[in-house]
Amino acid sequence: MSSGGGGLVDGYRLVVFDLDGVIYLIDRPIPGAVEAVARLHAGGHAVVYATNNASRRSSEVADLLTGMGVPARANEVLTSAAAAAQALRDRFPAGSAVLVVGAEALRAEISEVGLRPVGRAEESPVAVAQGYGPQVGWADLAEATVAIRAGAMWVATNTDRTLPSGRGPLPGNGSLVAALRTALGRGPDLVVGKPEPALFATAARRAEGADCLVVGDRLDTDIEGAGRAGLPSLLVLTGVSGVADLLVASPLARPTYVSFDLSGLFDPTAVVRVPAGSSVDGGWSAVAGVDAIELDGAGAALDALAVLCAAAWSAPSPPDGGFPVRPATPAAAEALRALDLTG
Template structure:
């Protein structure tokens, strides 16, 4: 039997809606990734969620029974901090809207993390954080109006959860966009191809496969990166969504869950 995974030397997994929902692993996901590890197939994890650092993500995954190492985890938070460090001088003040993980990533690359517009930040970076408040959005609004660049880690409208889709960072970005009557200057995470390209480079892969649950981030990002993709139906998108998707968001394959990696390839319905 020809298995889907046999044509690839790296599998890049999205996390929310693919490997876990909330604090619980998706049934079969730890076993599937463990099987890849046992067979010597490289794995990487690419997430737009900016609320955890790579080492924290890897530890969370290991706690769920998923073999994962910090170097295999690629986050939009780290990518956003790296992009700001490339654009700004060392010690530049940056206002962070999001979780402590995003603050830590910015501090680690030599930026000065501030919390108020009165501290004259030259940039605002906005990422998902479950405790983001109106007060933080207000400071960001004032800073951007004063001329600070505005960087979003991602614009995912929703975040999968056991209770159904919940507001994601895109919903918070949209609130600020309405107040400012403009969009962010830069969006770092998927569907931009950077996280996938970084994962392939680090693994030395020539034939990567992206696995995701969202057409507008995971699958579109794979298309932009020139990589094949597998849409799993454990998160946001449905099989009907895949069948009607435009070419820019159409997955190469569809499967019920990560067990599809070990089955013959199945194309989306036409």
């Protein structure tokens, strides 16, 4: 059931990491992340960081990582802010006005590519670039609404509904985009961040044909983005998406592998390929009924997860609210506790 005799990462020359929820949480490294990246560097693996967070420039993200003990260079960081700026550069003449809704980092990226960031609809912007910024308010959204209605192209850096924090998920850029969507009656003309494949496709090109693995914590952005880019992915359970989310994931948002944390890159017992070959495997069996899945048997919790995925993903449709999982044995109850499926 595990990834094989050697470490999972042995099969890949490039590892593309999401940041929030994988490498760090806000401003603190996630336990084991510093050691994992150091081990990758020591083993000769290339590393790229792809983030939907548009509130920092690539150089700022690299400095943040380095300060946490993860040495990084600006050219190893791909941000949705830079990707949005490059997309606009390719569409409009140098010097064109772009109304920026977001953090200073997005304004800086717009300037870097030769466009002119503005803050008012009266300045006749050719486009609106919208990214997350903690100070974004009603007045910013109002200016964007007026500019878009006047014909400006609407480009969103990303549509993450939430972002992780020490107090739990908080509103992300997708929540701000939703406010404009409500006011305008339509969505953005272009979204450049995950789950769109652009960031991962750019990273994969750097691998020059080498095998590439995406590591993320969100099914709806990291994992779906990897799927759209045709890349294998590892879901780590250190951030937003949990096992309950995984059981009801759409086909494109299903990872290749799952691990509790980044140790799954190296330890074959700490990672599992999903789904299992059948709903009876690794000492476990799982049967999806009308309103729940029953787990029977004994073994490792990750192996139980693989058969649960096999059962859930082969079911015609999940019940409302997802799949409750019921243990048939004490060992199954223990595995469900380890998987945080006891609610």
